[in-house]
Amino acid sequence: xxxxxxxxxxxxxxxxxxxxxxxxxxxxxxxxxxxxxxxxxxxxxxxxxxxxxxxxxxxxxxxxxxxxxxxxxxxxxxxxxxxxxxxxxxxxxxxxxxxxxxxxxxxxxxxxxxxxxxxxxxxxxxxxxxxxxxxxxxxxxxxxxxxxxxxxxxxxxxxxxxxxxxxxxxxxxxxxxxxxxxxxxxxxxxxxxxxxxxxxxxxxxxxxxxxxxxxxxxxxxxxxxxxxxxxxxxxxxxxxxxxxxxxxxxxxxxxxxxxxxxxxxxxxxxxxxxxxxxxxxxxxxxxxxxxxxxxxxxxxxxxxxxxxxxxxxxxxx
Amino acid sequence: xxxxxxxxxxxxxxxxxxxxxxxxxxxxxxxxxxxxxxxxxxxxxxxxxxxxxxxxxxxxxxxxxxxxxxxxxxxxxxxxxxxxxxxxxxxxxxxxxxxxxxxxxxxxxxxxxxxxxxxxxxxxxxxxxxxxxxxxxxxxxxxxxxxxxxxxxxxxxxxxxxxxxxxxxxxxxxxxxxxxxxxxxxxxxxxxxxxxxxxxxxxxxxxxxxxxxxxxxxxxxxxxxxxxxxxxxxxxxxxxxxxxxxxxxxxxxxxxxxxxxxxxxxxxxxxxxxxxxxxxxxxxxxxxxxx
Numbered sequence: 001x002x003x004x005x006x007x008x009x010x011x012x013x014x015x016x017x018x019x020x021x022x023x024x025x026x027x028x029x030x031x032x033x034x035x036x037x038x039x040x041x042x043x044x045x046x047x048x049x050x051x052x053x054x055x056x057x058x059x060x061x062x063x064x065x066x067x068x069x070x071x072x073x074x075x076x077x078x079x080x081x082x083x084x085x086x087x088x089x090x091x092x093x094x095x096x097x098x099x100x101x102x103x104x105x106x107x108x109x110x111x112x113x114x115x116x117x118x119x120x121x122x123x124x125x126x127x128x129x130x131x132x133x134x135x136x137x138x139x140x141x142x143x144x145x146x147x148x149x150x151x152x153x154x155x156x157x158x159x160x161x162x163x164x165x166x167x168x169x170x171x172x173x174x175x176x177x178x179x180x181x182x183x184x185x186x187x188x189x190x191x192x193x194x195x196x197x198x199x200x201x202x203x204x205x206x207x208x209x210x211x212x213x214x215x216x217x218x219x220x221x222x223x224x225x226x227x228x229x230x231x232x233x234x235x236x237x238x239x240x241x242x243x244x245x246x247x248x249x250x251x252x253x254x255x256x257x258x259x260x261x262x263x264x265x266x267x268x269x270x271x272x273x274x275x276x277x278x279x280x281x282x283x284x285x286x287x288x289x290x291x292x293x294x295x296x297x298x299x300x301x302x303x304x305x306x307x308x309x310x311x312x313x314x315x316x317x
Numbered sequence: 318x319x320x321x322x323x324x325x326x327x328x329x330x331x332x333x334x335x336x337x338x339x340x341x342x343x344x345x346x347x348x349x350x351x352x353x354x355x356x357x358x359x360x361x362x363x364x365x366x367x368x369x370x371x372x373x374x375x376x377x378x379x380x381x382x383x384x385x386x387x388x389x390x391x392x393x394x395x396x397x398x399x400x401x402x403x404x405x406x407x408x409x410x411x412x413x414x415x416x417x418x419x420x421x422x423x424x425x426x427x428x429x430x431x432x433x434x435x436x437x438x439x440x441x442x443x444x445x446x447x448x449x450x451x452x453x454x455x456x457x458x459x460x461x462x463x464x465x466x467x468x469x470x471x472x473x474x475x476x477x478x479x480x481x482x483x484x485x486x487x488x489x490x491x492x493x494x495x496x497x498x499x500x501x502x503x504x505x506x507x508x509x510x511x512x513x514x515x516x517x518x519x520x521x522x523x524x525x526x527x528x529x530x531x532x533x534x535x536x537x538x539x540x541x542x543x544x545x546x547x548x549x550x551x552x553x554x555x556x557x558x559x560x561x562x563x564x565x566x567x568x569x570x571x572x573x574x575x576x577x578x579x580x581x582x583x584x585x586x587x588x589x590x591x592x593x594x595x596x597x598x599x600x601x602x603x604x605x606x607x608x
Contacts, residue, residue, distance in 0.1 A: 059417075105596065106595060109595070114595065117546055118592065121588050121592055121595075124543050124584075124588050125589060125592065128581070128582075128584050131581060132579070132581040235539055246417065275429075275432045279424070279425045283421070289414050289421070290406060290407065
C-alpha cells in the first residue's frame with residue numbers, strides 16, 4: 001500500500017473515532033463512561049510505552065514516575081493557582097518531559113536491562129520522597145479543593161489526551177522518524193555509524209512518552225479528587241501498561257489499543273477477585289511471551305496471512 | 318546530637334544488617350553474572366524464603382536458624398522447574414523475554430501470597446531475636462549478629478564453590494563467554510540451571526534471616542528487589558565477595574541516613590545511592606569484578 005494512502009486512512013480513522021466517541025456521554029450511562037475513561041488513560045500510557053519499547057528498545061518499569069508527577073503537578077497547580085484544566089494538563093505534559101530530560105543522562109548510560117532497572121529504582125525513589133516530604137502531603141497525599149468536573153467532561157478530556165497520543169504516534173510511525181527509531185532499536189552502534197544520534201532518538205521517544213504519561217496522570221488525579229503517593233507512584237501502573245502492550249503486541253500499531261481493551265475487560269470480568277486478576281494477567285504474559293512474542297495482534301496477523309496464503313494457493317492457476 | 322552510644326550502635330547494626338543484605342543480593346548477582354538475567358522475581362524468592370522459615374517454625378517447632386538448610390533445598394528445588402520450563406525455552410530470544418517472564422512470575426507470586434497467606438504483616442518471632450547484645454557503648458539485637466555470621470559463612474562457601482571447584486570453573490567460563498565455554502565442552506544450560514538454583518537457595522536463606530530480623534508482607538518483594546539491586550551495583554555484577562562489601566556499605570549508609578535524616582529516609586538513601594552509582598560508575602565500585 002502506498003505510504004501516503006496508509007497515512008490518510010489512519011488519520012481519517014482517528015478523526016472519525018474521535019467524533020463518534022465525543023458524543024458517547026450523550027448516549028450511554030456512567031458505567032460505560034468510567035470504562036471509556038480508563039481505556040483512554042491506559043491507551044495513552046500504552047502508546048508511550050510501546051513507542052519506547054517497540055521503536056527505541058527502552059523497556060521501562062517507571063511508568064508511575066510520570067503518572068505520579070502529573071498527578072501532583074495537576075493538584076498543586078489547581079489548588080495553588082486555580083489554572084484552567086486544559087492549561088494544567090499542558091503543564092503536566094511539560095513537567096513530564098522535563099523530568100525525562102533531567103534523568104536521561106543517568107538512565108541512558110544504562111543500555112538494555114539496566115535502563116529497566118534504573119526506571120524501577122527512579123519510581124521507587126520518587127514514591128519514597130513523596131511519602132517523606134511533608135510539603136507534598138506526605139503519606140496522606142493531597143486533596144483537590146474544588147469539586148472535580150462531571151464524568152462526561154472528564155471523559156472528553158481523557159479522550160482528547162488519548163487522541164493526541166495516538167496522533168503523535170501516527171506521526172512518528174508514518175514518517176522518516178520511524179526508520180531512525182528502528183535503526184537504533186536493532187543496533188545502536190551500527191545506527192551511530194550511519195550518522196544517527198542514538199541518544200537524541202532515545203531521548204525523543206522518552207520525552208514524548210513521559211509527557212503523555214504525565215498528562216494522563218494529571219487527568220486521572222483530577223478525576224480521583226484525592227491523591228496519595230502509594231497509589232499514584234505505585235508499581236501497578238507499570239505492571240498494567242507493560243501487560244497491555246505485551247498482550248496486544250510490542251512494536252505493533254494496534255498493540256496498545258487491543259491490549260488496553262483486553263486488560264480492562266479482563267479486569268471487569270474478574271472485578272471481584274483483584275488478586276486473581278493480576279495473577280491471571282501474569283499467566284497470560286508468560287504464555288504470550290513464550291508462544292506469541294508479537295502478542296494478540298501479531299498472532300492474528302500471522303494467522304490471517306497464513307489463511308490468505310492458503311486460499312491463494314487453492315486458486316487454480 | 319545523639320550520644321556516642323546511639324551512633325556507634327546504629328552503625329554497628331547497619332554493618333551487621335549489611336551482611337544479611339549481601340546474602341539477600343547474592344543470588345541476584347550470580348544469576349546476573351552467569352545468565353545476563355535481571356531476575357525481577359528475586360525479591361519474591363526472598364519472601365518465599367521468609368514464609369518458608371515461618372511455616373517451618375510453626376509446623377516443626379524447630380528453630381528456623383537450624384532449618385535453614387531445608388529452606389535452601391526447598392527454594393533451590395523449586396527453582397529448577399522454573400528454569401527448565403520458563404527460562405530455558407527463551408534462552409535464544411534475548412535477555413528481555415526472560416526478564417519479562419520473571420516479572421510475570423513476580424506478580425503471580427505476590428498475588429498468590431496475598432490469596433493464600435492474606436496481606437498481613439508477619440515476622441518470625443524468636444525470644445532471642447531481640448535480646449540485646451552489649452559490647453562497650455555498642456548495643457545490637459542478637460539476631461543481627463547471628464544473621465551476619467550465617468550470611469558471611471554462606472557467602473564464603475559460595476565464593477569457595479565458585480573459585481575452587483570444577484562447577485565454579487564452568488560457571489566462571491559461562492559467565493565470561495557462554496559461546497566459547499560451550500565450544501570447549503561446558504554444558505552451559507546445566508551450569509545456568511545450577512546457578513539459578515544456587516541463587517534461589519541463597520535467597521531462601523537470606524529471606525528467612527530477613528524475616529527473622531524484620532517484619533515482612535506479601536508485597537515486601539519489591540523493596541527487597543530494589544535493595545538487592547543496589548547491593549549488586551555497589552559490589553559489582555556477579556562478584557560474590559563484592560555482594561558482601563556492597564551489602565555492608567549499603568547497610569551502614571542506610572543506618573547513617575536513617576539517623577541523620579529520619580527513619581523514613583533509610584530506603585531513600587539506598588535508592589539515591591543506587592541511581593548515583595548507575596549514573597557514574599555502572600560497573601560498580603569494585604571494578605573488574607570476577608565471578
